[in-house]
Amino acid sequence: MKIYKIVSMMSGTSLDGLDLCYCHIWKKKDKWEFEIKKTKSIAYSEEMQLELKDSIFLKADDLLQLHNTYGVWLGEQVNTFITENSLEVDFVASHGHTTHHQPQNGLTFQIGSGQHLANTCEIMTICDFRSNDVALGGQGAPLVPIGDQIFFGTYDFCLNLGGISNISFEAKGKRIAYDIGLANMILNHITRKIDLAYDKGGGMARTGSVNVDMLKALNNLKYYALPFPKSIGYEWFVEEVAPIVDSTKDSVENLLHTAVHHISEKVAQQISLNLNTDKGILLVTGGGGLNDFLIETLQHKLGDSIKVHVPSKIMIEFKEALVFALMGVLRLEKEINVLSSVTGAKRDSSSGVIYIPN
Template structure:
């Protein structure tokens, strides 16, 4: 049984993430003492089947009911099938699947049963990472920034830099690596920049029957509709001072703005909307970062990356450029956060989620040893 306060002990932790892009489950192992990253271990991905993805999509935006229950079973089963492929694990960090996120309203809702996972894997599981943060007035997201800080230390960064996650939703973590710890004043600023891949994925699935714009091929053939882009940037969200976060389906007006465009022009415009929201968000950084390191599926879209490259005032590159794995960074993040929860350490701060005080969010479920 893990005990809080055992700082210095290195745990082998398995983290699992099912993100807002709804493509599947990422799982990755790291070795950490909750402060430093000691080693990156093996990783695996399990795609959701078309039927599984459909069940989860039907439950998006719901806080209870049959659809949410079916999604929860789907998420748990997919995780168990994937995570049983890992050996010699001390602890599991289980994010679950976000169905609804309304931090200034009803709160946040992730489905997935950590206790059931602990029984299936016979390993302690840390889960429900966001509720404690929201209960203390925080946004409950983004939660990867403390891990991003550890990554900045691991790569030996000296000047301020930013991590940009281009998943279903975009989020930015600005880091001052001269600080000793992520909870230190001025070490971090984090927030959701706006929609990223989710609206584009949903659009090309509906229009073209494809899961995503692979390689940006559809967008590359189109022209950005400047009027639609301007209307998009008038959304009140972009004028809110961070920290701030948003739900996957919060920007439903995006697709209405492009509904009369051709497939290619609509894809190009939705891609430009993602890029423009990132550029707008960069203005909130305390000082300009030396570079931006991109993670998540969007880093593989050359059209999006080119839009960002010509619009940002600093270089942008995939995290692979510094030896990290952009496909597994979020799963690794929840492994790292799980270690911190088990050791009684904070996982978010006023500058990352707007929470009123440092908080270590998460529930630890132990398997029944009888």
Template sequence: MSGSSMDGLDIIHTTIEEVAGTWSFTINHSDCIPFDEKWHASLPRLTALTGKELLLAHTEFGRWMGNVIHDFIIKNHLEHKVHLIASHGHTVFHEPQQKMTFQLGDGASIAAINRLPVISDLRNMDIALGGQGAPIVPIGEKYFWNEFHYFLNIGGICNITMHQENKHIAFDICPANRVLNLLCNELGKSYDHDGVEAAKGSLNEDLLNTLNDFEYYQKPYPKSLSNEFGVDIVFQKIQQFAISNQDKLNTYCEHIAMQIANVCPAEAEPKKMMITGGGGFNQYLIKRISFYLKNKNIEVFLPEQNLIEYKEALIMALIGVLRWREEQNALGSVTGATRNSIGGALWMGQD
């Protein structure tokens, strides 16, 4: 899968097992393949293409993905050991209010190159049923880690899952790494390693108040964000402030931490929150999140590095396995769809 932070294509080989209703996994191999200069430049501009140009890019990106996956299989000696490929692709459009979502990366091309079954278009069925098509990771959190009450993913967009009263609630909170990385680009860096640059800055109260005032934060769930909200609205608003980039980074980290705390209720008993995604490596951001959540009686937990980096890719694999088994892989209670559903297009790559 390619996340909203656009750092590359995440690929894992995982073994997923289900015994008497209990699910388990092992991540055998993993890698993040950076986008080459062409895709790094073109992916952010896809929304401006004509219909024909977008479809051609869909096929080309699918073939690029197919070849990268093939190389991954060869490199890790996985010939005849892969049963199926689950591909999320790269989100270009996400307009659930118009019952439309589009992820770049033609599944048929991936299947043809690898001669394996491919499951793609993982969000479309939920969207068609009136859901947000996001977040879709709660199905994996339900099956793999039922000992946690909270799950926070800090990728290009920060999203949360909460287990409350025998149901799962999940939604996008705010843009995260997509905005932080753009601010770091202004410093000649691709990202803020360990949050060092943010830690150098100072909080700007005027910017913080402006960020916290966006209408999205007042909307009830289910709700979700597009990449454009972070790039075209939030980042552009930040750039209107004549302050240092370190101050912008510091203030935006504070904004993320505050918005996370705002959506979490105060707990009477101690609860645990698992944090994954690239933002889990931003030590300054994690420090600020921990500060606010401590007042809510919620303890932050960071799993091993492999899971921080590849949890979402792992859950895409589970969604693919459930689709192959023709079992529900999207929760309507989370997305707002009229019912749970079995989503994903299946492309048979074998002879």
């Protein structure tokens, strides 16, 4: 039985930092299984956070320079992680950091050059998991549903509350998934107004009250009326969402409280539309799973038909990184790792570019 030993990395749109996950993945009786062995989160410095946030505005040559230097930095983090834990590694799976996501224009870009990364850590690296699907006419997102299907298929719904909220579930024998809309991206945007990285546990949001005008404006965003498959990126947030938040004159507590209600309403709405049983279980992962007020508000809006299940802190924080490790394994095995039923592409694919260290 071949056991793959992988270091996988994820940097999300919430810009809180880099997640590293060392896991073993193997196949037993035609079923993929996993064990998370070691994890590490590296918070971005304020300078790096700003550099990544503003990368969308860079000229092409400056963006490519960042692509390369970020790839080297990722390789250095892999080296440190391996040394700290004396790890034996077969390959690295890296999501990179999304700077541009415009599938409607056939464009998606994740910085973190795979060749620079591989050369720096001297380990085979698999990355760029999105662009092949976009080339096939798909959204290139969400990608995690393949992991939901293989590793977490016993749940009725899998919800990720990262910078963006996305959901996945089975419908008529196919995996369906799409970006619902906002999550931590809006919450962190609000807390940065008072130089706070995030609202721990939703404590500040809990003390606020709903700003009716802001809630109405957010609920009326055109994206929510679009049919799936669909996905969003930071560009959408900058163009459509930030102006609503920034033009609302209210306390940070009220802005956060309103954003939490908006996020919860939109998630509950989508689950209600796709619930096929009397009772169901919703698995919640991503940083939003640590926001107690958000989880409580979501459970309240869902009512008794759906039980919100928040797993261990390790699973909350590292599920996405784990799934990119699985995607790397499936790429090496030449098995499907991107589902056209999710992305809207012409066909399923085995995506990811393999870089050999030189």
